[in-house]
Amino acid sequence: xxxxxxxxxxxxxxxxxxxxxxxxxxxxxxxxxxxxxxxxxxxxxxxxxxxxxxxxxxxxxxxxxxxxxxxxxxxxxxxxxxxxxxxxxxxxxxxxxxxxxxxxxxxxxxxxxxxxxxxxxxxxxxxxxxxxxxxxxxxxxxxxxxxxxxxxxxxxxxxxxxxxxxxxxxxxxxxxxxxxxxxxxxxxxxxxxxxxxxxxxxxxxxxxxxxxxxxxxxxxxxxxxxxxxxxxxxxxxxxxxxxxxxxxxxxxxxxxxxxxxxxxxxxxxxxxxxxx
Amino acid sequence: xxxxxxxxxxxxxxxxxxxxxxxxxxxxxxxxxxxxxxxxxxxxxxxxxxxxxxxxxxxxxxxxxxxxxxxxxxxxxxxxxxxxxxxxxxxxxxxxxxxxxxxxxxxxxxxxxxxxxxxxxxxxxxxxxxxxxxxxxxxxxxxxxxxxxxxxxxxxxxxxxxxxxxxxxxxxxxxxxxxxxxxxxxxxxxxxxxxxxxxxxxxxxxxxxxxxxxxxxxxxxxxxxxxxxxxxxxxxxxxxxxxxxxxxxxxxxxxxxxxxxxxxxxxxxxxxxxxx
Numbered sequence: 001x002x003x004x005x006x007x008x009x010x011x012x013x014x015x016x017x018x019x020x021x022x023x024x025x026x027x028x029x030x031x032x033x034x035x036x037x038x039x040x041x042x043x044x045x046x047x048x049x050x051x052x053x054x055x056x057x058x059x060x061x062x063x064x065x066x067x068x069x070x071x072x073x074x075x076x077x078x079x080x081x082x083x084x085x086x087x088x089x090x091x092x093x094x095x096x097x098x099x100x101x102x103x104x105x106x107x108x109x110x111x112x113x114x115x116x117x118x119x120x121x122x123x124x125x126x127x128x129x130x131x132x133x134x135x136x137x138x139x140x141x142x143x144x145x146x147x148x149x150x151x152x153x154x155x156x157x158x159x160x161x162x163x164x165x166x167x168x169x170x171x172x173x174x175x176x177x178x179x180x181x182x183x184x185x186x187x188x189x190x191x192x193x194x195x196x197x198x199x200x201x202x203x204x205x206x207x208x209x210x211x212x213x214x215x216x217x218x219x220x221x222x223x224x225x226x227x228x229x230x231x232x233x234x235x236x237x238x239x240x241x242x243x244x245x246x247x248x249x250x251x252x253x254x255x256x257x258x259x260x261x262x263x264x265x266x267x268x269x270x271x272x273x274x275x276x
Numbered sequence: 277x278x279x280x281x282x283x284x285x286x287x288x289x290x291x292x293x294x295x296x297x298x299x300x301x302x303x304x305x306x307x308x309x310x311x312x313x314x315x316x317x318x319x320x321x322x323x324x325x326x327x328x329x330x331x332x333x334x335x336x337x338x339x340x341x342x343x344x345x346x347x348x349x350x351x352x353x354x355x356x357x358x359x360x361x362x363x364x365x366x367x368x369x370x371x372x373x374x375x376x377x378x379x380x381x382x383x384x385x386x387x388x389x390x391x392x393x394x395x396x397x398x399x400x401x402x403x404x405x406x407x408x409x410x411x412x413x414x415x416x417x418x419x420x421x422x423x424x425x426x427x428x429x430x431x432x433x434x435x436x437x438x439x440x441x442x443x444x445x446x447x448x449x450x451x452x453x454x455x456x457x458x459x460x461x462x463x464x465x466x467x468x469x470x471x472x473x474x475x476x477x478x479x480x481x482x483x484x485x486x487x488x489x490x491x492x493x494x495x496x497x498x499x500x501x502x503x504x505x506x507x508x509x510x511x512x513x514x515x516x517x518x519x520x521x522x523x524x525x526x527x528x529x530x531x532x533x534x535x536x537x538x539x540x541x542x543x544x545x546x547x548x549x550x551x552x
Contacts (some may be wrong), residue, residue, distance in 0.1 A: 009452055041318070041328050042317070042318050047525070047526050048317060048524050048525065049525055051524075052317050052523075052524045060382040064416070067325060142410070146377075148428070148431075149428055149429070150423070152425055155323075155424075156424055156425055162442075163439055163442055163443060166438070166439055167439060175426055247328075248324050248325050248327075248328045249324065250323055274550050
């Protein structure tokens, strides 16, 4: 029987975007084990309703608990916005999302008190970043912009492409005109086109990547709860240290995961998530 | 108890694309009732595996049968490619897809014997159009091209836009260089950007819209089976003649349906499709 702190951390997303969060956890906490679930059969979440996102997220949490995780990271902004407030009420292990850490960092970073947030339609219309930032730093102006074409453009690999530039210009123009000095990448896909976004908003706007901040918050949380892993991973153990599950298209997911995570060859297994 | 021929036709798609097929049925057969299901919670199907698309399609067929339909139209190329061959084996009512009608028309239309097919990744990699056309007109060259960004561009309303032009040029360039004279719009979303596609391939390439051909095949089928509706619809009956169900986001679906179908105000109801 493992000691509780040696159990894995559960991380989930609607698909591949949450890998940017998993990658940060691997970088910052190389001793932690991870069980990742990507809901590739039902991706994207960003155009779905609150009820649907909540019901899918609850299934995933049940699956991760069945894998004996010690904590859960909701590595998806849409699920963090729509499902986390409900799930946190009855989850038997500590659970955090990506919204709060990003909001805290942005609220600290802005000098002019104007923060832009880009995300899916669901995340933006939930108003979650506005509420979070208002609590942390009342009076801050938060300007949201849904960017529904970013996820398909990222998934098609057009990370550096004139089409992505053009779409990004359209989405970001109004935020720029409003004079923001801080921009939250409020969807876990967006760090993959961070360069394009940075080029368009220019060096005067600070980009906040909640993936990075979420990994820091996870470390703090595990420390507080005495749950930090202390055993060094065994030799050649990427395969056993990091387990990936998806609801569809495991091969495609694996290829993608291996292109952005450089910790040895990873494999991925398909499960029927609607049975949880 | 209704006479069997007065029962509705079931039509389904992964989301909104199948409305182009429903619209053709309404135009060509104004007496028919329709029960439409759009799987808006799990859209898109085009990047999913065969097993997942089959399992989702089987749920939808069970739902439509529970609505007492006299026949079913699979108004989705991906589901026609991946699920129809299996479902047809045990479906208790006549069922047709969109692939066969489009393939027949294209095989008749080509003079040079070179047909292009554009569709989702799933439809193109299934090779279903190639197989169909080879059976109808052996020796025809069929050139497939997956266009994964077309569905999100259509869903975002960029029907006439320089970005859609640019993406279409990239997708269609190779087919043009190969000298096709016929192009199948192998995804029910694509007729909505038919103008853009037509402008890029030019007037020498004939576009085949399977939605149109599928409605003709449905009429032939209903006639053969003595299932054509004979009662004229009642006054102001668009609401009762056409019933729309979706798995999520009914309001958004309704707005979209009303923008492309001009037969009175339509409503849409959300159901839990994974319970079928």
